[in-house]
Amino acid sequence: MKGYLLKRIGYMLITLFIIVTATFFLMQLLPGTPFTNPEKLSAQQLAVLNAKYGLDQPVAMQYLHYLGNLVQGDLGYSFQHEGRTVTSMISTRIGPSAFIGLQALVIGAILGLVLGIISALKHNSIFDYGSVALAVIGMSIPSFVFAALLQYYIGVKLEWLPVALWEGYSSTLLPSIALSVTVTATVARFIRSEMLEVLGQDYVITARAKGMRENQVIVKHVIRNALIPVVTMLGPLAVSIMTGTLVIEKIFSVPGLGEQFTLSILVLDYSVIMGITIFYSALFIFVVFVVDIIYGFLDPRINFKGEAA
């Protein structure tokens, strides 16, 4: 177990290093620099700014410099917001994104599980067909369409919840609901097919032949086994939804990380682009790691020694 953990952590660091390197050089390929604004800045002013942020040095030097700082946990300063560290920019923005995302995840996971489990148990019934149809619709229509519909009907027509405002808990509901549609659909489809597979397994018949009541069979033998693969799917889904989605944050004016990310790409705020990319990637890699560990506890057939079971 210990050896496995160390090996995994090593791989995680290598992955992160590759991401940092690739992002850094790709970013350099973007046309312009953070200070390209010839109408307002004289050549002399530009030179001063470039020197201050180290942009006058060769790219390789900039890269090494960046890596050196990164190892010490320093993500640098924003190129566009004088005196603000990237770390502080991420930490002030992550709150709203994470809250909306987490809320969407909870709503989506619960609804999706309920819907998926019931439709598997009532396989080939009207309910099953209905929920499959809903899931397909939920997965194929982008969330911003739902966002607009929610804004119009619940925000404008019914005036139950604010349309686009960041004030108090009530303003988190619409963005979360809009985001949760995809989660619900994904989870419902996934758990339904897993349930159907487990229901056809021999050990379910064994459990029935033991005389277990049907609800015990479902809870102890079917759902438990069907949920294991769902965990693997939920981890990455959680990260992608919690780190903020650009469009939803824009539509509902949520001051989240997704919005910040696009903004900094548009103005070529190098250090912020790098910072947010690293943050996203690190979180993602970490969650995948945690999911793998949890998987080992949920499924006794997995062991961490790398031996065949």
Added chain:
Amino acid sequence: MKNTVLKVEDLHVSFKTQTGNVTAVRGVNFELKKGETLAIVGESGSGKSVTAKSIMQLLPKSTTEISKGDIVYDGKSLLGLSSKQITDIRGSEISMVFQDPMTSLNPTMKVGKQIMEGLQRHQKMTKQQARERALEMLKLVGIPKAEMRLDNYPHQFSGGMRQRVVIALALACNPKVLIADEPTTALDVTIQAQILDLMKDLQQKTETAIILITHDLGVVANMADRVAVMYGGKIVEQGTLDEIFYNPQHPYTLGLMQSMPKMNEDRSKPLMPIGGSPPNLATLGEGCAFAARCPHTMKVCHSFTPRDTVVGEDNHTAACWLQDPRVQKPKAEPQETAEVVGVT
């Protein structure tokens, strides 16, 4: 006279398919007495497993229907019971061992717990009592270091050991009837013998009646007191082990015996297979299901279904027109008869 624990009367089971109903079991009759082993043999698709699962009512209600007949356990009909009452009987009075031990245990539950579940459910045991009983069962089926093995998961056992666990699980509540659906088919031959010995041994200790479903006549010869031969959803011949093996009367049983390799026979002589292939149950109508493959076919075989006729000692019956007293027996050699009548 030993008393009957289970009686199946004129059982008909049909499946709903898109092209209409298919009757997989078409009038099965048998009796099982206390402590005896009844082997049900027959080829794939002859309705053996469906019969077994109907007794346990483990067939999905949405697609199957027991359209006729009755299953009587201990004097009461099982078919009229509510689903709650049938779960009370499953596992405690009648239990089942399945074919493939690799898939018939829950992979994420410790084997001890899988055995304990049934005990806690049926015998209202506390966790501690159930654990002790599970341990006792694992020792009984010959699992070494049983104490430690209770907390192992199924993947930590070999195939033969898993089948022992499945047997321990099935016998934990002291059922009166054990249905073993091809319990050794998925195991290799040396393990097969061990498992069969174990089952025989346990049967003597517990006086459980066993319905052994198999297509392996070697297993039958080793285990059974009585044998029922199934073909096309019906029992075509039924009798004691000796009667069936030494005095087979139905042409299908005869064919089965001839197609089995024998130790003391000349090996250069080829085995005699039964020609043709099993009938399609969806299109089977009146008449004997074996008629199309039978070397003794007569006209009557194609139009009327033969009834069970007593053909030997100890209630040895066969459903074949050749045995029916109303039919005049052909005097010529069987092979020639087949040609004279003309198999269509």
